[in-house]
Amino acid sequence: MKGVKDVSENELKLIDNAINGDIDSFEKLIKKHQKFAYNVALKYLKAPADAEDVTQEALIKAFRYLGSFNKESKFSTWLYRIVINTCKDELRKHKKEQNNYSLNNEENYIDAIEDESYEPLKNVENNELGKNLHKAIEQLDMNYKDVIILCDMKDYSYQEISNILEIPIGTVRSRISRGRKKLRKIINEMELFTQMNV
Amino acid sequence: MNCKEVRKYISDLVDNELDYDIKKNMLKHIESCSECRNIYKEEQLIKESINLTDLKPLPSGFNLRLHEKLENENKNVEKNNKKTTKVIQLIKKNKKYLSIAAVLILSVVLINNLPFRLGGMSSNDMAAPVESMKEEMAISDGEFGNLETSSRSFDMAVEETTEETSAEQEMVTSGIDDNLNEYQTGRVIIKNGNISLDILDLDETIQLISDKVSAYEGYISNQQSSISYVDSSGKEFRNGYIQVKISSEYFEDFMDYAKNLGRLKNSNARSNDITNEYRDTVSRIENLEITQQRLRDLLKKSETVEDTLQIERELTRIRGELEHLKGAVKNWDRLSQYSTVDISLNEVEAIEIKIQSIDKNIFQKSKEGLMNTINMISSFLERTFISLVAYSPLIILLVLALLFIRRIFKRSEKK
Numbered sequence: 001m002k003g004v005k006d007v008s009e010n011e012l013k014l015i016d017n018a019i020n021g022d023i024d025s026f027e028k029l030i031k032k033h034q035k036f037a038y039n040v041a042l043k044y045l046k047a048p049a050d051a052e053d054v055t056q057e058a059l060i061k062a063f064r065y066l067g068s069f070n071k072e073s074k075f076s077t078w079l080y081r082i083v084i085n086t087c088k089d090e091l092r093k094h095k096k097e098q099n100n101y102s103l104n105n106e107e108n109y110i111d112a113i114e115d116e117s118y119e120p121l122k123n124v125e126n127n128e129l130g131k132n133l134h135k136a137i138e139q140l141d142m143n144y145k146d147v148i149i150l151c152d153m154k155d156y157s158y159q160e161i162s163n164i165l166e167i168p169i170g171t172v173r174s175r176i177s178r179g180r181k182k183l184r185k186i187i188n189e190m191e192l193f194t195q196m197n198v
Numbered sequence: 199m200n201c202k203e204v205r206k207y208i209s210d211l212v213d214n215e216l217d218y219d220i221k222k223n224m225l226k227h228i229e230s231c232s233e234c235r236n237i238y239k240e241e242q243l244i245k246e247s248i249n250l251t252d253l254k255p256l257p258s259g260f261n262l263r264l265h266e267k268l269e270n271e272n273k274n275v276e277k278n279n280k281k282t283t284k285v286i287q288l289i290k291k292n293k294k295y296l297s298i299a300a301v302l303i304l305s306v307v308l309i310n311n312l313p314f315r316l317g318g319m320s321s322n323d324m325a326a327p328v329e330s331m332k333e334e335m336a337i338s339d340g341e342f343g344n345l346e347t348s349s350r351s352f353d354m355a356v357e358e359t360t361e362e363t364s365a366e367q368e369m370v371t372s373g374i375d376d377n378l379n380e381y382q383t384g385r386v387i388i389k390n391g392n393i394s395l396d397i398l399d400l401d402e403t404i405q406l407i408s409d410k411v412s413a414y415e416g417y418i419s420n421q422q423s424s425i426s427y428v429d430s431s432g433k434e435f436r437n438g439y440i441q442v443k444i445s446s447e448y449f450e451d452f453m454d455y456a457k458n459l460g461r462l463k464n465s466n467a468r469s470n471d472i473t474n475e476y477r478d479t480v481s482r483i484e485n486l487e488i489t490q491q492r493l494r495d496l497l498k499k500s501e502t503v504e505d506t507l508q509i510e511r512e513l514t515r516i517r518g519e520l521e522h523l524k525g526a527v528k529n530w531d532r533l534s535q536y537s538t539v540d541i542s543l544n545e546v547e548a549i550e551i552k553i554q555s556i557d558k559n560i561f562q563k564s565k566e567g568l569m570n571t572i573n574m575i576s577s578f579l580e581r582t583f584i585s586l587v588a589y590s591p592l593i594i595l596l597v598l599a600l601l602f603i604r605r606i607f608k609r610s611e612k613k
Contacts, residue, residue: 021275023268027261038260039253052257056264060271133247151213152248158215177209180241187244 011075019066026063033076034059036154037083043137043145044087058086073163080154081164084146091142136186144179151176199227204234212241291606299599303592386476386530389449389537391467396546397460400438403543406459407440414452416444416536426544430562438543449537456541463544476530483523490516 017025030037037058041051062082069078137145146165150156158176162169204227210216211224228235289296397403400423408418420441428434444452449467457465490513497509586593 021272023265023272026268027265034260034264035253035256038256042254048257052260052263056260056267059264060267063268063271064275133244134251137248148248152245153251153253155249158210158213173210173215176213177206180209180212180244183244184240 012071015066015069015071015075018063026066029075030059030062030079033079037080039153040080040083040149041087043149044084044091044142046138050090054086054090055083057090058083061086074160077156077160077164080150081166084165088142132187132190133183136183136190139186140179140182144175144182147172147175148179148183199223201227201231201234204228204231205237208234208238208241211238212245288603288606292602295599295602299595302595385471385473386534387446388470388472388530388533389446389467390470390539391449391453391537392465392540392542393453393456393462394464394542394544395456395460396463396544398546398548400436400543400545403459404438404440407442407456407541410452410455411442411444414444414448416442416448416452419443419538429547433547435545435547437545440541440543442539442541443536444539446535446537449539452539456539460543461546472530472534476527479523479527479530483520483527486516486520486523490520 011029014025014029018029034055038051038055041055041058042048045051045054058079062079065082069075137148140148147161150161150164151158156164158169158172161172165172204224207216207220207224211221216224228238395403404421411418418440421439423436423438426435426437442452453465453467493509493513493516497506497513500506500509
């Protein structure tokens, strides 16, 4: 993704048409992004129906405010920022308490940072990892979820993530590092749990 | 590079976000340290696994629903655009006339709100309320022609009130220290009561009440009376209202006495115990006073200007707070020393309830109703006329503007 020209000629043309109200152009423009947008929403809201509503709301917002899109930056960056902000707004609106992993509160998180001891992942070679990873990401704090999804699913650079989420690059860096650490911890405990159940 | 540093940047390494030199150093360390190597591998594995996890497909019909919403959005935008463009076009076409109208309206508004008015209107206007008040007073004097005694007693009451209040304030200020000592043992209670009575003679009752009030070291703080109705034989019945402030130790006695002055329709007594708040506030005052004294001592000892200023500032703040709290305590003292009793009096023909002849009642009521309606209509007409005349310049302007707009619409339709 790095080194690619921010907005391609084709994209620019589509954007101009869409600003003038051409729905087809807009649909072409978002075609390759909407699946990921929906998956991001799913990570936030869990219920597929909610995720669909929020994704569509975000896409409509994008259509409405396309005129304010700064053509110097990347379209996908701009679009995902809208999607993520809409998801957060939705969560706030319903005051849905994210079913966060119990370790994710601030105190434990400081402990985790201080604790430099290393526990190797069990069953690393096992296929279980892929399955558990999904659940583990869902349990992550919202702040870590953002960065991990954008970094690992979409291969965005730290700079791009900082643009999308509108946070400093240093924050991105530390959140990714802590997020991964936490993921490892969650996966470890999940594996313990499954072993106990077996 | 040690393990701690390496682990700090391991995510950066996985994400390929590091400068070449640091990257080289880290990889070197990772080759030699098995634990760091494992962490690195795991993080890589996690990243790859997340990268490989399949995205969930869009729900069926997603695009269709989105398309519908987008079309709706487009329609809304068009509608809004049409509306706004129409308005903008209209404004553009009639810029000249609209600006003239705006200037005229603005000048009308401005002239109306100027502090000095043209043509000496202001003095007339100022005099008007006074005049009308005098008129009203004259009318009420006429109505209360037979009430001279009561209005005189009212005047007296007013005088009494002012005297009493100043006396009472003195009492409060001097009494505050006593109260401060008393608060630790006694309770601070604010008592209020109200009584509603049917009576035979208003003047007599008011006299009885004011006698009792002065016997109980109280005063009348408010007194009103008005005519409630005139019966067919021309006899007037009046309503009265008295507010009495009475020393709180006699509150119950006075309530009992007042209740028996006529036929009791309604009475209630409330007492509000504010002892806790009172004590809190007083102890805060004491604490603040101690602090104030300490600060004063400090002020004497302070050597630098900066210190002095800072202490002065703090002293001012404390003084302000003290004044505020003392004011509250004074107010509570006053309220708890004097209970308030509101008495509503209603003159009736007889204390015993008797059956009124139905015919007389109906006639009376319909006559009243008819008069009310006529009064209402005449006052409505009067007000309409006044506002028509008052707003006539504005109305003319508005009509002109409307005519212009209509003409322009017609023209554009023809085109």
